[in-house]
Amino acid sequence: METRKTNTETTLRTIKYDMQTAQKMDRIALKLGRPKRLVFVQMVDYFHRSKKDPLDVNDELLKNTLLKQHKDYIGFIRTQENDLLIPTKREVDRMIRNQKQIVDFFNGLDKHNKVMLGAQQEVFNAVNKHNEILSGTSAAVKEISDKLEAKQQLKKKFLYILENYIRSREAFGMMTPAREKEELIRHTRKQIDLL
Structure with missing residues (x-):
């Protein structure tokens, strides 16, 4: 779901994932009260900035x-x-x-x-x-x-x-x-x- 701006239009990319992951994404977006695309972009930004491994959940x-x-x-x-x-x-x-x-x-x-x-x-x-x-x-x-x-x-x-x-x-x-x-x-x- 990456967006790329060229000239004045936005090109969307898609990511395919299974139904279980889709349900989790829906719950996260609903809990945060944000669109799924925005939540996904924020997740990518978070892991990029924190350099944190998503598998390390407990420090x-x-x-x-x-x-x-x-x-x-x-x-x-x-x-x-x-x-x-x-x-x-x-x-x-x-x-x-x-x-x-x-x-x-x-x-x-x-x-x-x-x-x-x-x-x-x-x-x-x-x-x-x-x-x-x-x-x-x-x-x-x-x-x-x-x-x-x-x-x-x-x-x-x-x-x-x-x-x-x-x-x-x-x-x-x-x-x-x-x-x-x-x-x-x-x-x-x-x-x-x-x-």
Whole structure:
């Protein structure tokens, strides 16, 4: 359905296609409210300008890249959790139990024995000092835990943005204006910037 102008007349070309394709073309033209010839010309212009392959309907490269980066990020977080956070918390809990047993032991000794009281006071001071260190360690573990939780929230928000982008992108048809696609990209980037 290509038109070629010569002098003052228009020469029309025809393209033959099967009935199923004709029905699809009719639906597209009806949906857009334009004549089939205009829709065809706009389709040709779109693919010519965008250099897009009509067979590539899902932007698979973008999806695969985002999924790979997401898996790498999750793997890193899990490694940190297994190698650092869980063992540290286990050791801190064990040290707290041991210190409590030591304090309970010394509290049960004869309080009238001055030698024992002096030794007990020294141990008590050491326990207090150790508890301060443990308190600092607990604060550090809590800070790491909070950061991991914040990363988990960030991951959930990013997945929501990604899924929203993919759903919107897949909803686009062949006739979706470039302006809408650019608006989707701009909106998605703005959401990521707000994370």
